[in-house]
Amino acid sequence: MTKIVGVEIVEHEPDPAPLIELVGVRAGYGSIEVLHGVDLVVREGAVVALLGPNGGGKSTTVKVLAGLLTPTAGEVRLAGRCVNGTSADVLARLGVCTIPEGRGIFPNLTVRENLRMATQTGTRLSRVEETAYARFPRIAERRNQLAGTMSGGEQQMLAMARALAVDPAVLLLDELSMGLAPLIVEELYELVAQVASEGVSILVIEQFARTVLGIADTAAIMLSGRIAAVGTPQEIEQQLSSAYLGGSHE
Amino acid sequence: MSNFLFYTVSGVALGAVYAIAASGLVVTYTTTGIFNFAHGAIGMFCAVTYWQLRVDWGVPTWLAIIIVVGAVAPALGIFLEIAIMRGLEGTSEITKLVIPVAVLLALNGLATWIWFDDPTQVKSVDPFFGSLSTVSLFGQHLLWHNVIGVFVAIAVAITLRIVLYRTQLGVTMRAVVDDRSLVRLNGGRPDRAAMAGWAIGAMAAAIAGILISPLISLQVLALTLLVVDAYAAAIFGRLRSLPLTFAGAIVLGLLKSYWDWFSAGGTKWPFLQNFRNAVPAVLLFVVLLALPQDRLRGAVVSRTRESFHVPTVRQAVAWGVALIAGIAMLQAIVAGPDIITLEHGMALGVMGLSLVLLTGYAGEVNLALFSFAGIATIAAWQFDVGPGGNALTTSLSVPGLAIATLICALVGGLVALPALRLRGLYLGLATFAFAIFVLNEVLLQSDQLTFHQLGLKFHLDLFTGGTLTVPRPNWFGVDFHASERSYLMLLCVVFVLLGIGLIALRRSAYGRALAAMKDSPAACATLGLNVTRLKLSVFMLSAAMAGLGGVLYSAQLRTVSGANDYDVFLSLGLFMLVVIGGVGYVSGAFLAGVFGGISFAVLGSLFDKLAHDYASFEPLFHFGGKFSTLLGSALAGIFLGRNPTGVAQQIMDGFRPLARARTAVGIWIAAEVALWVLSWQGPLSHWWFAIITFVSVFVVPRIIMMRYPDRFAAELGRPAPSDDDVPLELVGLARPFTEADRELFDAALSIAASTEPV
Structure with a gap:
């Protein structure tokens, strides 16, 4: 039984082992601290949605998890091992796959060359291409086009394709919906749900919550550099408006 | 027809070498985002190493090439990347320009120290298979060396194409430019890619250096300027496309070769005798003007923190009075020769002020400071002395100085025309090209210029005889010609007045507009500011200041040489020193003068004195002296230039x-x-x-x-007695963020006091 800011959840089954854990993580940029002690768990095969308004520290949390930012205090654990200070490329090769905020692609490389970048983790190019084109036939047509010249939705598909082709253990998705048409966002999240059903642990970060809550097992609200609430998607949905509009979220 | 064939084939051969050099420049730029100003210097350094192996030590040619291209060059490139360039990520554009300039000066100093007595000394190296070994093609006898050059260029082109587009390393190298952290998120290693970029760039520079040194001359300065030829070619491909860069290189080679043909080796029109060396600069200017450029970039907001504190005019006056008093006290106790050293530093400081205005306040770049100084000096000399006049009996007049300043403003305006479209790096290189043009077409004109061939009767003296004797002023009843101490004080007063003027200007509406333009030209335009007029005016004003400072600098030297005293590398050096000093501050220009004119000279002479006094330690002191005079300022640039x-x-x-x-x-x-x-x-x-x-x-x-x-x-690093005076919004900046603050903020923002782990 866990106490979460006034909400009590009764857990019926033993939980799968945590794959990613943040324990009291503090991090920031220079002398400005952004995360003031974040505790978060992503269990094996679970989809966790991290929600909250702008400036709450969601993207900073992803940066810490991805190895782009070293925490100043606390621990980041990957499958039980502390990975504080491990660089992003090592984590990527260990199976932590991140699609950063904005378009996670290289605009001046062709689609094919973008996919080639995914082979750094050891997967063969032919296999990466095969998986990517099977999932997204639309980008297969554009394989020799410069990625930066594609539409926003296609670019995000390419980013997803590249990430999924390497069979990641954990997928970190930062603001997948940013600047995209609702239909495309829906399409992308259907895919995320499909990937989740294949057993990949996923941490999704979104400002626009409702789409994500549909696919998440657990959701958390992040406010002012701290996790303000954790619960089932239904519980969190009730607290969302107060979280975004300010005031109490008890 | 046979002439045409001959010059075409020679042009292609020359173009092939430029293509190799330019492709190295493009590879480094596209993979690291740094324009390697030291590219020519790396080529020079490798070419001299090759000379050392092949000529001096008699190593077989093939082995010497393998050692230089396969080991020395990549090692040098990788060393530069690890030791210096890696730290430049995320720094300002000015820093990215200054550090490679410092590397250029360091390599020049090192090569001069090891191999040459002075930077203009020439070594000779034979072409491959000797200068008599030719092959016949289309009825023309071609040197084997040139034929090999063309084939090497083709091989380099094919290899680079394969490496960059077909290999994992190459794709990663290109990906790093797009998004360095995304490469890491993909499991790639950006540092390795950058190292490979520098190694390949240095290898290309080495090949070009080895191929070109028998064709031009193995000399520090000439080979270092290979970077300009390479850049002129690379700009065809906008520093990105390799095929267009190769095309540009061939065009450049052909232009130089055809110019040799039309001008009969430079003898047909004496006033254009050095034009051959200015061809790349002219081509560069033309291409920069013709190419479409990104006009206003508002989206790219500088992520570096460069905040310059602007003093009030009253503070500036107080500091100015203190400086004059300090220099007056100093000059009273130092001996004659040291006064001249102080004068030199002060004169450089006055010239440096123009960069404070242009680069510090307006964010534009001028790498042709000494060219303006040269132009202004000629103008003032023509006005006050003139051909046949005696500089020793004349003095520098106020109208003469005013006209020189005005001419510089006008020339500055002309140079600024491309600047209206260009920014940062492109502008810096355009002004550097201008400097090379002025050096060849104005400062090196040691013969009286006649225009009989054009049917014109008049003649012109620019730097006839190679030197000019520049008069000093005779103002307020003080003969600055006779007294070095008075001239030092004059320079000091001019510096202070200009400095106060600059600070007043910066605090005016005009100064605020400049600062706004530096931050975001696009935002300025949307506010209704005329960015074009602003840029033009600040460039003209800064050129005028450079001209004014330049005449005083020349008068300080008394006799100036067109070839040595306005060298393009002096402009690079002063630019670097002002940035080290602090390009946003008047005191930064003063420090540049102290560094450039005084400190390393004083150190050098101190070591010489020590070597003389303590003969047993002579080698050590001699080493120290050489080190400080040849490498001092360049190393200062490498280590201090990073501080924005x-x-x-x-x-x-x-x-x-x-x-x-x-x-x-x-x-x-x-x-x-x-x-x-x-x-x-x-x-x-x-x-x-x-x-x-x-x-x-x-x-x-x-x-x-x-x-x-x-x-x-x-x-003192002790806990403050009370932190109550730190405003809330500065907590975390003015002092560290504590647990007490967290609770205070939580209470103020009504955030739940604590959250337990999930």
Whole structure:
């Protein structure tokens, strides 16, 4: 039984082992601290949605998890091992796959060359291409086009394709919906749900919550550099408006 | 027809070498985002190493090539990347320009130290298979060396294409430019890619250096300028496309070759005899003007923190008076030759002020400062002395100085025309191209220019005889010609007046507009500011200041040589030193003068004196002397150029807290004045005065702080008695963020007090 800011959840089954854990993580940029002690768990095969308004520290949390930012205090654990200070490329090769905020692609490389970048983790190019084109036939047509010249939705598909082709253990998705048409966002999240059903642990970060809550097992609200609430998607949905509009979220 | 064939084939051969050099430049730029100003210098360094192996040590040619291209060049490239360039990620564009310039100067200094007595000395190296070994093609006898050059260029082109587009390493190298952290998120290693970029760039520079040194001359300066030829070619492909870069290189090679043909080797039109060397610069200018450029970029907001503190005019006047008093006291106790050193530093400082306006305030770049100085000097000389005049009996007049300044403003305006479209790097290189043009077409015109071939009767003296004797002023009844001390004070007063003027300008509406333009030209345009007019005006104003400073600099030297005293590398050096000093500050220009004109010269002569006095340690002191004169400023640039706000601000930040102990500072200054009086009157030797002053600058502030621990708690690293005076919004910046603050903020923002782990 866990106490979460006034909400009590009764857990019926033993939980799968945590794959990613943040324990009291503090991090920031220079002398400005952004995360003031974040505790978060992503269990094996679970989809966790991290929600909250702008400036709450969601993207900073992803940066810490991805190895782009070293925490100043606390621990980041990957499958039980502390990975504080491990660089992003090592984590990527260990199976932590991140699609950063904005378009996670290289605009001046062709689609094919973008996919080639995914082979750094050891997967063969032919296999990466095969998986990517099977999932997204639309980008297969554009394989020799410069990625930066594609539409926003296609670019995000390419980013997803590249990430999924390497069979990641954990997928970190930062603001997948940013600047995209609702239909495309829906399409992308259907895919995320499909990937989740294949057993990949996923941490999704979104400002626009409702789409994500549909696919998440657990959701958390992040406010002012701290996790303000954790619960089932239904519980969190009730607290969302107060979280975004300010005031109490008890 | 046979002439056409001959010059075409020679042009292609020359173009092939440029293509190799240019492709190296493009590879480094596209993979690291740094324009390697030292590209030519790396080529030069490798070419001289090749000379050392092949000519001096008699190593077989093939082995020498393998050692230089396969080992020395990539090692040099990788060393530069690891030791210097890696730290440049995320720094300002000015820093990315200054550090490679410092590397260029360092490599030049090192090569001069090891292999040459002076940078203009020439070594000779034979073409491959000797200068008599030719092959016949289309009825033309071609050197085997040139044929090999063409084939090597083709091989380099194919190899680079395969490496960059077909290999994992190449794709990663290109990906790093797009998004370095995304490469890491993909499991790639950006540092390795950058190292490969530098290694390949250096190898290309080495091949080009080895191929071109038998064709031109193996000389430090000429080979270093290969970067301009390479850049002119690379700009065809906008520093990105390799095929267009190769095309540009061939065009450049052909243009040079055809110019040789039309001008009969430069003899047909004497006034254009050096034009061959200016061809790349002219081509560069034309291409820069013709190419479409990104006009206003508002989205790219500088992510570096360069905040320059602008003093008030009253503060500026106070500092100005203090500087004049300080220099007056200093000149009273130093000997004659040292006065000239001080003068030189002060003159450089005056010239450096124009960069404070242009680069510090407006964010534009000018790498042709000494070219403006040269132009202004010629103008002032023509006005006051003229051909046949005697500079020793004439003096520099105010109208002469005014006309020189005005001409520089106009020329500055002409140069600025491309600047209206260009920014940062492109602009810097355009001004550097202008400097090379002026060097070849104006400063090296050692013969009287006649235009009979064009049917014109008049003739013109620019730098006839190679040197000019520049008059000094005779103002306010003071003959600055006779007294070095008075001239030093004149330079000091001019510096102070210009400095105060600059600060007043910066604090005016015009200055604010400049600062706004520096931050975001696009935002300026949307506010209704005429960015075009603003840029043009600031460039003209800065060129005028460079001209004014330039005439005073030339008059300080008294006799100036067109080839040596306005060298393009001097412009690079001064630009670097002003950035080190602090390009946003008047004091930054002063420090540039101190670094460039005084400190390394003083160090050099100090080591010479020591070597003379202590003969047993002569090699050691000799080494120190060479080190400080040849490498001192370049190494200062490499180590200090990274600080975006410069040394001036660091020094000021160190002394600013002392305002809290005014009495103690007053006593310190009084003690210094007393020591000066002792030194002036004789009891205390000048050396002791200098040593005590130097040490006190470091020690006394510390003593004052320790005397008043309560007032300087933060500086002494002790907990402050009370932090209540730190405003809430500065918590985390002015002092560390604590648990108490967290609770305070939580309460204020009504955030739940604590959250337990899930």
